[in-house]
Amino acid sequence: MLEARHLRIVRAISDTGSLTKAAVELGLTQPALTHQLHRMERLFGGTLFVRDRRGARPTPLGLHVIERARVVLPSMDALVREARILAEGQDTSAPQIRVAIHPSPLPVAVVAALREAMPYSQVSLRNESSGQRQLELLATGALEVAILTEYPNLPMPRPAEIVVHEVVTEPLFVALSARHVLAGRDEISLADLATESWIIPEDAEARTAEHLRQICDHAGIVPNIAYRVTSQVARDLISRGLAITLFQPTAAPTDGVAFRPLKGCPAELRHVIAVRAASPVARFGAELAEAARISYWNHAARSAVYREWLFRHPPVADRRPVTR
The missing domain is CATH 3.40.190.10 (Periplasmic binding protein-like II)
Known part of the structure; x- marks a missing residue:
């Protein structure tokens, strides 16, 4: 039977790129983690990771399981927190979090991170193709979060009312x-x-x-x-x-x-998470950006052409090395 701890193992291996590092992060011995991984692979009917001297890389099946785990685990954790809050009789008022998005690999991971950080929040999404318009809506209080893109050679303004977290800059x-x-x-x-x-x-x-x-x-x-x-x-x-x-x-x-x-x-594009400084979301901005960054590189690993390009070009500050 699949349990939350199994999904945490898959997520940890993906995030660290190594069974050894994942075991340390989870407080397990490597043999114990390997045993659990083999159990999951039997349950899912296939190999989740390819392991070699460079570490552990997810297979197509593994990528599917990882992405689902990133959605399911925050909801399970939020359920436990909510139940404990209710059991203790604490306030459970639900803040409204309005999010504007632009097509990218980031929105689902950011929403999942929001639900984990603020389990009682009510999250709504809207498409907004103009990054400038998103910033204007944030500055006026019509949005709490914007997931947007900008061109590094044409950067958008950074109003004082907004906190901007740069996620990753990619080639086009x-x-x-x-x-x-x-x-x-x-x-x-x-x-x-x-x-x-x-x-x-x-x-x-x-x-x-x-x-x-x-x-x-x-x-x-x-x-x-x-x-x-x-x-x-x-x-x-x-x-x-x-x-x-x-x-x-x-x-x-x-x-x-x-x-x-x-x-x-x-030709480059920069992915950005922007939050309204006066919003309760502001203190979680760095967490949202990190969740977005992890999601981005998981998507990058699926593109053979992009993997080859990354292999040929030295990594920079916001670029995670991707192996062939």
Whole structure:
């Protein structure tokens, strides 16, 4: 029978990247932890981690279990805390936490961390593509939390009413047809894309076109921005070889579309957690950012192209090394 302690073991191995480190974190001997891991693998019907001299890396099955564990465990912990609070007759009023999000690998992990930190909170989500608009809503008290992105070369203001936690800065890849003549390259130069038609997804950050023009100017070309369409239409145009666009390297794969790194290109995107300073959430900002960072790197591990890129490039302060 599956128990919470089993899920904690899987989560600890994923977070530490090592059975030895996970055992120390959980206060277990390594043989005891290995025994429990084998029991879970029999229960789930497959291997959860590949183990070698570099540590423990999750399999596709392991990634699925880990992601579910990150959702389930906070709810179980919150249930225990709530029951104890009720048993002691303490106040259980529920603060409203309004969160604005932008498409990224972060929102689910942040919501789970919120529920763990503030078990009685009522969390609501809304989509908001403009990071500037999110900051304005935070500053006026219309939001408590914003999960947003910005371009490092076009940073957004940091109003005094807001506390900003930078999660991770990632490279942006180009998305092009899998049949494109350049799709077989490990990396593509922007100059080789000079004659292509570009897409700006309509749900993209407001300054995306400006960012694209800046990085193309760096390469000595002028981008032909031909389409402003939904992300789904964008993928269809790309798969047919009619256009290209910039994508986050953690984006889910799509039939007929290839994601390739840009060689020597300053195209980057920064993921940010912003909280209203006067909100009760503010004191948990660092915890939310750490939960978001862990979720990001778990998603990064699923992309073979991104893993290869990370292997070829030295890590920086907010980049976790990813092995092949």
